[in-house]
Amino acid sequence: MAKHAVDLEAELDPSDLEDLIGYNLKRAYIIVQKDFRQALGQDGLSARVFSALSLTVKFPNITQSELARMMGIERSGLVAIVDELEERSYLQRAPVPGDRRVQALVPTDAGRRAYSDAISKVRAHEDMLFADMTADERATLLSLLKKIRQDEPQ
Amino acid sequence: MAKHAVDLEAELDPSDLEDLIGYNLKRAYIIVQKDFRQALGQDGLSARVFSALSLTVKFPNITQSELARMMGIERSGLVAIVDELEERSYLQRAPVPGDRRVQALVPTDAGRRAYSDAISKVRAHEDMLFADMTADERATLLSLLKKIRQDEPQ
């Protein structure tokens, strides 16, 4: 079937922002991040604090340096995040026998409950936001994003 | 075929960060954005200034309010972006006959050349960064990201 001129133009124009993965990635990220904030509520966890709590629950006794590396941020940037989690009593900085430089991050019961509550809200937010995508489409998107993440340093 | 216990666990664990589209979207976005910066070089255009230049070239005489709406940011945030493009002599703020409140953004020849040069670099950067994805995979990713963007306000 012959294509309309406008379709041809859309396919061939090498200068359109809308064809760039980076541009669409950014716009999509902003939408998801804003909806995440709304889902977690007024004084809910921010995305980065939520991520840190998740990894602390999953890997109890993780050190701050390890956590920073997993999250892809600098050690210095993690301090405020751990401070917030400690102020919320969701984790404790615990001394590690044998190396007094290190602080192990230990989730509290309240921290595990808070994470369980938050992850439910996040799942609901993604289910709502991606309601117009099939399970297959979501799985495909996830695997393509992970493919990009293979280029991650470390 | 029977699944390994570890596969089952990976599929069923409802608390894993790695299963969240939002988390993977953010990590992927950061990678692409960093590579974008590198591709455009030391004093190259930032992503948002590049986007503004692109839209100004595509829609000459666009107003700042229209441009801000297209980019999904506030009018106030656009001022510095347009300032930078004007300082680089890539566009001019031109008065609009009939409404003296409005400034039309008109790309210069230098602006069009700079955009042409930048978009080439951006294409090369995406081709390099997404070299391990097929054309089909890139098209699929693009269309899934656009699907998320349908939830965009306005």
Next chain:
DNA sequence: TATTGTTATACTCTATAACTATA
């Protein structure tokens, strides 16, 4: 010498609110 956690500092991106000049 190297590493962990920390502080100080600065930069980017963005939003909100208020102003001005027009309409």
Next chain:
DNA sequence: TATAGTTATAGAGTATAACAATA
């Protein structure tokens, strides 16, 4: 009253560099 552009200001989020304590 409402709108376009602007300014001032603040808040995330991040990075770099330096430091003290410890290895």
